[in-house]
Amino acid sequence: MNKQELLERRDYFNMVHGVTRRAIAALADHELEFRPQPGMRSPRELVFHIYTQEQFLAEAARQGRFTPEMAGGSTPEDLSAAAVLSRLLTVRDVLAYVDECHQAAERIFRSMSEADVARPVESAFGTYPAWQYFNFAYDEHWHHRGQLYSYLRLLGKEPPMLYDYQPAEV
Numbered sequence: 331m332n333k334q335e336l337l338e339r340r341d342y343f344n345m346v347h348g349v350t351r352r353a354i355a356a357l358a359d360h361e362l363e364f365r366p367q368p369g370m371r372s373p374r375e376l377v378f379h380i381y382t383q384e385q386f387l388a389e390a391a392r393q394g395r396f397t398p399e400m401a402g403g404s405t406p407e408d409l410s411a412a413a414v415l416s417r418l419l420t421v422r423d424v425l426a427y428v429d430e431c432h433q434a435a436e437r438i439f440r441s442m443s444e445a446d447v448a449r450p451v452e453s454a455f456g457t458y459p460a461w462q463y464f465n466f467a468y469d470e471h472w473h474h475r476g477q478l479y480s481y482l483r484l485l486g487k488e489p490p491m492l493y494d495y496q497p498a499e500v
Contacts, residue, residue: 331461333447340439343468345495347432350380350475351425352490356482359420366484373481374418375406380474381431382414384467388435391460392442396453439464 331339354377362374371379382404390396402408406415418424442460450457479489 331447331459333442333444336439336442336447336461336464339464339468340436343464343471344432344436346468346471346475347428348496349490349492349494350471350478351428352494352496353475353478353482354424354428355421356487356489357421357485361485362418362421362424364481364485366481371406371477373478374415374424376474376478376481377424377428378406378411378415378418379404380471381428382411383470384435385431387463387467387470388438390451390453391463392438392446394449394451394460396451396463398454401454435467 354373357373363372365372386400386404387396390400399410403410405411414427418427447459447461449460451460451463482489
């Protein structure tokens with residue numbers, strides 16, 4: 331993938347982000363802690379993971395390495411995530427956080443040169459070109475958004491149509 335293709339995919343991801351924001355906004359503050367059963371992540375934890383992972387994967391693409399600290403820091407069960415999670419008390423807080431993470435990833439990927447996009451990035455799960463880290467974030471986003479949609483339905487809410495793209499504020 332070259333930089334132009336990456337940016338085109340980022341443009342599409344921005345539209346996906348807009349739909350995800352609407353799904354998050356459909357939650358009430360008290361529903362951020364909903365768990366379909368014990369041991370499952372809450373919507374707050376799912377969203378934290380989706381967007382922290384997006385930012386950390388972009389940072390890995392920029393730095394040339396996805397570290398164990400990044401992997402742990404994007405996992406809500408890791409103690410290193412507690413400080414951020416403790417600040418995400420309302421849907422408004424969560425939306426501000428997802429915008430912050432998404433915009434950080436956006437800035438990183440858009441600032442990369444053609445050579446940066448192709449550069450190898452190391453991680454515990456292998457070495458891949460930097461552009462692949464965008465794909466990892468994108469796949470992770472869709473996977474966990476599916477979980478969020480299931481939670482919305484369990485809460486009696488109609489999720490936004492998957493492809494009802496309205497421009498996201500990026």
